[in-house]
Amino acid sequence: MLYSKKMVFPSLLFIIGFIILIKSADILIKGASSFANRLRVTSWLIGVTIVGIGTSIPEFTITVFSAIRGTFDIGLGTIIGSNTLNLLFILGICAIIRPLVLKKDWILKGLPPNILSVAVAAYLLISPFAGDKTFYGITKPEGIILTFIFLCWLSYVVLRKRPSEIETQPVALVPLKKALLMVTVGLIGVIVGGEWVVGSAIVIAEFFGISHALIGLTIVGIGTSLPELAVSALAAYRKQFGIAVGNIVGSNIFDFLGILGVASLFQPIPFPQTLLIDVFFTLFSAILLFLAMFTDKKYVLSRLQGVFFVFIYLVYLLYILQRG
Secondary structure: OHHHHHHHHHHHHHHHHHHHHHHHHHHHHHHHHHHHHHOOOOHHHHHHHHHHHHOOHHHHHHHHHHHHHOOHHHHHHHHHHHHHHHHHHHHHHHHHHOOEEOOHHHHHHHHHHHHHHHHHHHHHHHOEEOOEEEEEEEOHHHHHHHHHHHHHHHHHHHHOOOHHHOOOOOOOOOOHHHHHHHHHHHHHHHHHHHHHHHHHHHHHHHHOOOOHHHHHHHHHHHHOOHHHHHHHHHHHHOOOHHHHHHHHHHHHHHHHHHHHHHHHHHOOEEOOHHHHHHHHHHHHHHHHHHHHOOOOOOOEEOHHHHHHHHHHHHHHHHHHHHHO
8 A cells, every 4th residue: 555655656757758758759850850851961960960859868867967966977977877778778679670771971970979978987987187187087177178079070960961861761751840840840859758757767776675786877867868769669660760860979079079978068977987997898899889880781780780789788687787
């Protein structure tokens, strides 16, 4: 009876939030696909910009507020944990649903910047600041550098458009204003739904006595990636591979460059050595995705590779849980 009184609302919120999340993701994909066709740009461009950045708003909010409040481990752990989940588990699930057939240009222009963004952020995190050899992390000047790099990358992606890159796959078109409204409503829905799921999951976990540290490392990191999971999985099912993978690439680049850059402008972000293995594992995951594009079937993430990605992530998750 005690459980029913305290947990009925969080449980309902979890269910409702998940339903909103899935439905909003569906609306977002339809709107983004039509939006891309109306503007004569690729679904990849929409994926790495509007969808990728939009679905990372939960990570942005958590990281910025954690920096302002001085709870740096929560924000940094969320960034690292969610990005590893994105690269291995989410793309693995997408490939299992439907093998991800990508274009050469998407791979060469999207995946190396993904690797470099993680590498640059990792280097700044683990190396001492030139002005203070005792500080390990991202300072305000380094945050400006990260933000500048992100804006340069975003400008390059948006301004670079060739007629040969336009999607040829037929997509149900809606008027431009309606498509834009669908993208907006979809983004709001996946963010609100994701927040409700995460918030209620934390309440339920606390009820059962799970530590806050473990909650932050697992539930928050995984929970903030629910928008990416919902959007990419449904996009893969609908054969919108540009959105499915572009969403992950755009989200990861925004996380490591944009979010860490902006958050460090509020407060320098110290790097706890306990996350050293985790940040390198995220870098390894980004490199693994790039290499997977040139093994087995070229430019395709196959179902077998998807199973392998999910397996690696689950092993890593077990390691985290054991480490505590």
